[in-house]
Amino acid sequence: MHLNHSHLRSAAAPLILLFIFTSLCFSGASCFTSSFKLHQVPATNVSLEFLDPTLPPAIPRETNPKCSVLVLQRDFADTVGSPPATANYTQPPDCPAPWTRVVLELSFSVSDVQRDRVAAVWVNGAEVIRTTTPVPTFPGGAFWKVHKDVTRYTSLLRHLGDAGTVTMRLENSNVTSFPGVFSANVSLHFYRGAVPVARPATIGTAHPTVKGLYREPADLIIPISCEKGAEGGGFWLLVNNDSHVPAASVTIPRNTYRAVIEIFSSYHADDEFWYTNPLRSSFQGQLGTSRANGGFRQLYATIDGKFVGGHIPFAVIYPGSINPYFWSPVTAIGAFDIPSYDLDITPFLGLLLDGQPHEIGLGVKDSQPYWLLSGNLHLWVDAWSDVVEAGLVEYSSPPLQINRHAEWRNPDGQSEVNAEGLIRFSGWVSSSKGNITTTVRQKVKFKSQVEVQNRGAVKQVEMTNKERTTVAVAKGHQTVGRVQVFIEAPLQVQTSSVNAIGGAVFEKTRLYHQLQEIVNLNENMAVSTSSLTDRQDAEGSVLMHDGAPVWGSGSTRSSYKYRDENTCYLRTVNAAGGVVKFDVASPQCSAVASA
Template sequence: MASSTAASASLHRCLLLLLLLLPFAATATVTHRHRLPYHHLASLDVSEPPTTFFEVDRPIRPPRGSLGPCSALLLSHSFGFTYGQPPVTAAYAPPACLAGARGSGSLALAVLEWSADCRGRQFDRIFGVWLSGAELLRSCTAEPRAAGVVWSVSRDVTRYAALLAEPGEIAVYLGNLVDRTYTGVYHANLTLHLYYHPAPPPPQQQADLIVPVSRSLPLDDGQWFAIHNATDAQSKKLSIPSNTYRAVLEVFVSFHSNDEFWYTNPPNEYLEANNMSSVPGNGAFREVIVKINDDIVGAVWPFTVIYTGGFNPLLWRPITGIGSFNLPTYDIDITPFLGKLLNGKEHDFGFAVTNALDVWYIDANLHLWLDHKSEKTTGSLISYDAPALVLNVDTGFSGLDGQFVTSASRHIVVTGSVKSSYGEVTTNFYQRFSYVNSNVFSKNGTVQVVNQTIDAKSGVLAKDASAVLISEEVHRVFPLHVYTGTSDQVGDDYSLISFVKLGVNEKKTSGGKLGFSYSSLRNAQSAHGSMKVKKNLVAGGLGETHEVYKYVGTDGCYFRDVSSKNYTVISDQSGDSCAKKAI
């Protein structure tokens, strides 16, 4: 469900932030924002073939020796006037080949594929896919053109094997609006592709049970929780099976409307000094807090996903922003807290967002591993350290010009033990975050430059008296640079120049009884362009994007270097060699 940002402040202030918050990316309320005008779209040749949009990512390949795919169409629907309507649903029955996999073999890979097309004029829209209440995919639609666009996104959903093996209900919410001006209807197919091992199964990796931490149907919206402000907290009561020995919370996050560009927001004091109460503020830092009862069990400092209409929509055609078609999820291992949860009672699983403005969509899936040899496991919390967030904002401004430097840090460290038929296992989980953001306004507020780095590190160590069972560590760095400047402003007419650099640098290591693995990802995207805006409509412009994706791991390598300009891919090189010259 998306539409536009609720920014109605007058543009005569020339404040760049307001121009950023009026534009184009997936949001949550139905109000005004800049759009491609009718005369611009009408000038396009509708006889042209549709443009294929894509997000650069590593191809999903089935494991060697696996069989398949066996594929099942889960849902086919045209999303027209669906805003504020119930999600589209369809009965889910496990494909026949899953029964065979549960026999002599095992599921090797499950891939959920969303494929869609759209023609005309329309916003980018956020949407979600749920199976029996558990979210499987969160994504943003492509913005169409008169000649049409097509795109697809595939997500590895093997970790939901237990959920896929049971009958249930598929739900898809994509809130769209269609009228005489905004004509685009999203025609979509949702397909499940399964691969399986013919031999006896390898050691168990996926959870035995997946419990959704989401809103239940019926709804006239998605099954996510909506966080509307900094004091809002949403939660769901759940009880944990008494024979649970491991638990991991997978969190889905997306931000919209007044917080779609939260990393560009100035502090409230800047807005108050300039009498700009209608412009979003609350500074340029956000974190998602995850609680169980009164304990902070983890946090999410989210990657700055830029949706397919963000800043200048011409930047993301046909190469979309990192994570825009397949929004990332974030894992929090809550095994150390099982000693407080295995009492047969319901417990509050809740979410809040520091400094939030309207609106954030959050839900989670609770992955549980069960001890089938016993009816009850026991546990205890050994140590827990979660000091308060450290947040500093240095502010200096004169009129509409100024600089705001925000820094933050947090750490959470928790250790607990669980006794089961596998023995007594001690699990340590930690998170360490650091953040710095510099926001500079100049030229009477018509130019804004943002430089930001999020550094997030987490790890899990589980061991018994004799060996390390699980050892995992993930280190992610999210760099971001944004330049936007306006000129030639006369009333609602002006020119906008945008330059955006964003990236994901990630290293993962894991070891223990399942063996050692390692991966390194460097995904860097650079985009720049300009556009002419007339009466809050995009009258023309251009966009160029360059992306370099490099993945190296024990499971293989992948490289892609691709550039586009004005809807056209102008260079594209890729390969899967692990030779140094290829990466």
């Protein structure tokens, strides 16, 4: 989505809609009247609640925080081009650090019809959450809440004093057609003492993560972001193309013994639908875009220009995308808490421990204008040493093998992108903890296919990403810790369309999207395994005019299952016609019935 606009327009007058649809059905075109239903619009004085249909609560409901602090409150009306909202922050005097858990809560409401937006929150310049807003399509507006466990950022919160700031950016334009104003409250909930684990410790939000070996939050977090920050357009780094790698200068403590780069990202403009892109710039279609480069992208980081790791991003579907009626009142996987991606750069500490500034760059392979990136450098510091030593032992990073093939007979055809790669980094760090060698190994296999048939009337996208990432820590010849993350993320979208007079297009779409993740953790001879399956199936119809949906229908089935040796969490949510029809969760792993 663009920062200052999306795709959804307010509904036209009912008589105009009736005329368009009647013209469509009596112009000789085929209609899907047997399954098409008008979207049921609530009364104008009713506000609709949107929800994330997957993740379990960050904290069990029966556990109360030690204290809660409202750190920022702001209404976002016409804020395009304005500096982000900023508020001072101090530690809560009633519950000082250390904390067992810290949960960030975003409480949103929008007063009227509005498009979807992207927003983010920073603490002292370090991003802690990126999110999107749903699409309220009626004057009653909408409200929703987003909770995120931000315990890994406690060093930011712990070190904030009177000069500490919390910043939020949400660019909104409340013009006549979209008069809605977003109201946002940012709160922090602090917990002390024993807190039950309600959410998997090693599982992130819809993306692979390697946090199993980092149970303790980092001692220091350095932002990798725009230096202008709140003075200009926010802390985001703008990436315009494949060769554009913006960088930030950082100097790290010389007694750092572990380092992880966390990357936040969102995609906009020409790359808003990168996961549906064909390999032909002249292709025009409602699946997403007329842009080329295919459906492959890779987020990556560099140190002084040297590649140090990357991830293929999970295809988060924005609330205004494909068929907006799929995402009312539920949201797509990861849309409320857009995933960040961790890169263990401990093997490269030998390049950074000289006390001098170094350039950490963030880029997107095969990208088009534009992506918004930011990063956090998580550092663990040896309190018992002033200086530690480190060195790079192995660096194997051959370029990804990417094969592209396209056959087009305007406007029909097909294109395919396949990518494979294997990287391996290893390095040692000598500190008070001993001489520790960290080895990172990642294998990637990716495939994207786009096919268009029947003179552009039938379009199909299939994409899957398989990654296996291993981080192993050894002391001498003995492995003392290892985490393996296996991920598979398939996406399928099928759309058929017929033309209506006046330039309108009637589309019928089916979608299947899933994340499967398995984490194997071996730490101090203790072995544990966890698995996650997050899936959404949706189908519906929509009437498009001038590239924007006018009205339609959609039904979405969401299912989430997490299991480890001690826990099993199941949730199934079915929504149709803008209403939740079925919502059942079970923390005991008993069978969750389907509606």
